[in-house]
Amino acid sequence: MRPTTARAVHGVVAVVTAVAVLWQLALIVNGEAVLNETARPDLAVRLARFVSYFTILSNLLVLGCSVVLAVDPLHDGPRWRLVRMATMVGITVTGVVHWFLLRPLLDLSGGSYVVDKLLHVVVPVLALVAWVVAGPRGQAARPQVLGALAWPLLWGALTLVRGSVTGWWPYPFIDVDELGWGRVLLNLLGVAVLFGACGFAFVAADRTLARRSPRSA
Template sequence: MRDVADSRPARWWHALTAVVCAGALILQLVLVVQGAQVLTTAEPPGLPTRLLRFVSYFTIQSNLLVLASVLPLVRRPSYDGPRWRVVRLDALIGITGTGLIHWFFLRPLLHLTGGPYVADKLLHVVVPLLAVVGWAAFGPRPRIDRRTVALSLVWPLAWGLLVVILLGAVTDWYPYPFVDVGVHGYPRVLLNIAGVGALLLSLAAGLAVIDRRGRRSADSTPDLRS
């Protein structure tokens, strides 16, 4: 039986995901350069600061990981490699967490129109759906083992330490309201970060289970080729 990961629909889906993700990132970058503000009405800072903040958002990093993980799949949908496995899992848990946190906690705070609205929906809704559905439908699997799960936690932990704790302490800027130390204090912010970490770990564990079950299902399917 032909591996679904190597099918033409898989290539097209991964290509669509890459195009939409790249387009969303470029659109958001253009808005940042133009000085568009999200989650704040304050006067925008200088361009270097805006660009630093742009790459500091968990949303942007998650979308960049999605793009990096699907590009090899456009050429070879059954692609594999130890480093790529970590990037792929980080992309999946990051973009899923991005979608969930945005939908339930940040979306009610936003009142966007025009380009910012389009970029917001692409980054927080469309790309997460494309990435997760693409993984569920086309894999490739199996690609998630215990080592991959463990290494996938390095990035979100580094984000919490470098962006929220260190960058926030130096610049007094925080990417999201729920990690604003000036408003909530360190104990509450650390608790919120721990909650996000628990969510991402749960997502990684859940994806690992599905990944293994997908392999067992494939192994139990008879080969119908003559």
């Protein structure tokens, strides 16, 4: 793919992701919630919870990476490769977990429904498509998979500590008060396995795509 086309592809992902995140932020400021429509804490609490959702963090990573690649579609470097792997795995798991675990629990309408689909479906799909068609290729490697697990593990630990103190849990499948520690830890283990599987799948796919498109590597 030509650099100008790759820039356009990543630019589209950046714009869509920015719209989704800012739209969700506007809903939060207005007192709307994603998983609990009846709770209306004050603004400071709502904003703190906003940045506590893994969905928001993974979308922000997509936004940052997409902006970088829209400027330089062949951007590279050891730290960049790790961030890129963490981003792609994070947004993929966001979409999968939402589709199978959270979507059946939600009953949204209007703007909340649209932004939910943008954050959990549209952005993950666009990010994956952009990674496949625009690259850059040849950057994924197995050692990055373990490093990419660091931030979700840290997020999980902080979420459990915070939830234990405040009683607020961002997602039902990690609600210790409702499910108990054993079930929650098992759920988190399952998500961690999913992270690892996605990471190795990206490595294998990157190698295959690099062989087919040597110029992009």
